[in-house]
Amino acid sequence: MKIEQALAKLEEITATLERGDLPLDEAIRLFEEGLALAADTKRQLDAARLRVDQIVEQAKDTLDVEPFDVS
């Protein structure tokens, strides 16, 4: 799931739980879903490494992806 989607979903789950009007089993199910989502988002943020590609024009507008040395 994309980060912005995950954050929106997390916000929605949190708001729902904070209203506190769900049946308990449903609330616990949502809680688990929310925690898993938070952990996954955190993992994505932690694990990310920047990728840089270089696009050079080739014959007839063909696009080619080459690594770019960031260091």
Place this chain on the structure above:
Amino acid sequence: MNEQRVYTVSELNRAARGLLETSLGDVWMKGEVAEVTRAPSGHLYFTLKDSEAEIDVVRFRGRAPVLAALEPGMVVLAFGHATVYEPRGRYQFVASLVQPVGAGLLHAAFERLKEKLRQEGLFDVSHKRPLPAFPRLIGVVTSPVGAAMHDIAAVLSRRWPLARVVLFPSSVQGEAAPGELVAALGRAGRFTLEGTPLDLVIVGRGGGAAEDLAAFNDERVARAVYACPVPVVSAVGHDIDVSITDFVADLRAPTPSAAAELTTPDRAEIAESVRRMAERLRVAVGTQLASVDRVLRSALRASLVREPRRLVETREQKLDFLVSQLLRVPREALAPQVARLRHAEDLLRLTDPRRPLERGYSITFVEGKTTPLRLAADVVLGQRVETVLAKGRIQSRVEGVREE
């Protein structure tokens, strides 16, 4: 054949001067300054050159002041006319105005273009497109050798490495730069990765000594930025001058690093907000669980089944009491009867027929009878009898009877 006219040196120089001054007239000339000489007279002599040629320039004292101190290497615009210095037959340029490139005429051209594009709506706020909050694919149109790309990569590595950066190389200075920038912007606009177009494109160059913003003031580049289907962030890297590209771009950043900062969220901030939400989740569910627990407890308190063991224990205790009461009935109420019973037992024990046997007496039965034998007449010869002793029995046959 006409007789050929013979010029004197003076006449030739004068004629050449006249030709130059009348046919060329006043012109603007651009060139790089070399060999500056300030004569004691106050006149200023210098050489202007480009890659292929050079010309001597003189600016006479009393003309408009030079806008900046001339230094070798500086690129200037000179306004004046070409002429011949007759006494020496030297071709030269007499400048009435000298100014660094970027000022004056160029500035006027810049203002004209700016006004034209403004009227066409290229700077309209309504055309500025919003930038995505969490960009995944960022294009960079810049020189592959300048600092801009490294600056952007450095910021993104720290701040938002979830993005992927695609470099569209283009020169950013010189004659070819505008055309290359337009081509690179076109490629960036068409680019897709796994079906997804760029979220935004940063177009710019590193800061530094370079004075030449011309490529970013080029009308073609401005129109390419306007036409780009992807939001464009300009990062021309100049604090003072604002380029035409800056006006057209959806967002203007002072430097490439700043462009990277402005267009991306901070990973640490997002991680913190995720952490805070997880905490809110815990609190929300904790609150609900606590309230369920309270309801449950009060329900249990209200119920008769609260602490069932104690109910049983109470009843067990009561039962124990009753049993002990019950047990006291024979021990106390029936004591006299028990005493009598014991007495009777003692008496009974005295009448036990086995007691005389202990002292050597014995009892004899006729075989098959249950009453003890008391009279000799009750047996006949040869009859079998059984004698019971204190220990054991004797079977015998009657051999003689004597009645008395």
